[in-house]
Amino acid sequence: MLFQNEFIVRLIAASVLQVWPIIYLSFFAYKLLNRAKNRSTYILSGYFITTALAYFLATFSIFLSNTPFAYIVYVVSIYFFVFSYSFLINFSWLLTRLDEKPHRTKLYLRIIIYSILSLYVIILSILFNGISLNASTGWTPKYSWFFLGFSWIYFLIFLIIPQIYFSFKISKVYEGVVLKKRLNLFIFSVFLGLTLAISLFLYHTWTENLIFRTFHISIGLVFGISAAYLIYKGFGKELE
Numbered sequence: 001m002l003f004q005n006e007f008i009v010r011l012i013a014a015s016v017l018q019v020w021p022i023i024y025l026s027f028f029a030y031k032l033l034n035r036a037k038n039r040s041t042y043i044l045s046g047y048f049i050t051t052a053l054a055y056f057l058a059t060f061s062i063f064l065s066n067t068p069f070a071y072i073v074y075v076v077s078i079y080f081f082v083f084s085y086s087f088l089i090n091f092s093w094l095l096t097r098l099d100e101k102p103h104r105t106k107l108y109l110r111i112i113i114y115s116i117l118s119l120y121v122i123i124l125s126i127l128f129n130g131i132s133l134n135a136s137t138g139w140t141p142k143y144s145w146f147f148l149g150f151s152w153i154y155f156l157i158f159l160i161i162p163q164i165y166f167s168f169k170i171s172k173v174y175e176g177v178v179l180k181k182r183l184n185l186f187i188f189s190v191f192l193g194l195t196l197a198i199s200l201f202l203y204h205t206w207t208e209n210l211i212f213r214t215f216h217i218s219i220g221l222v223f224g225i226s227a228a229y230l231i232y233k234g235f236g237k238e239l240e
Helices: 006-017 019-035 039-062 069-095 104-117 120-127 145-173 177-203 210-236
Strands: none
Touching: 006 210, 019 039, 019 210, 039 069, 039 104, 039 210, 069 104, 069 120, 069 145, 069 177, 104 145, 120 145, 145 177, 177 210
């Protein structure tokens, strides 16, 4: 039967589901850059652009199945997916220094450091078979448990803990009911996005658990849309 072919199912699911993140993430980036072009909007739009690029490359890799390029393009997409969260961390860092006006060099250096740290995705995939995508996997991505564990440690040390730290610092900078509400929306949305990333990596590792995979597919799109919208609404909308 047609739908017994996992590749066909993945192709249809990706075409239907993954096109939406590309559209709404690109839309939010356009809205930000169309309204103002400053350090804050560049950093926040960087998150939307790199995440949209990650989804685009992941979708494009499906159409390259049965070629060696599928694996390369997919691994690069996961690199951009992981790297995209660094823009949220650096945006939070900017929010804690409203009065200091941090030098651009320091900000760029932080982004470069995260771009290097995110290379673990490519290194582990190539040297330790962290990500498999070939005929033996039915041209569907399969992550090793070692890659999953390393990724979760990376998320914890370089994304979750720094975001918790900056969240507490931001709460001391902002005053007023409206700003507190926007702050809470932003913080909640960032952690919602990180939850989606953690779940996504487990989805591609725990492939034999159909219950969890069905659960992830069911909530993944909702979580993704909600996180992106709340990030934009929290501090992206009308950001000075």
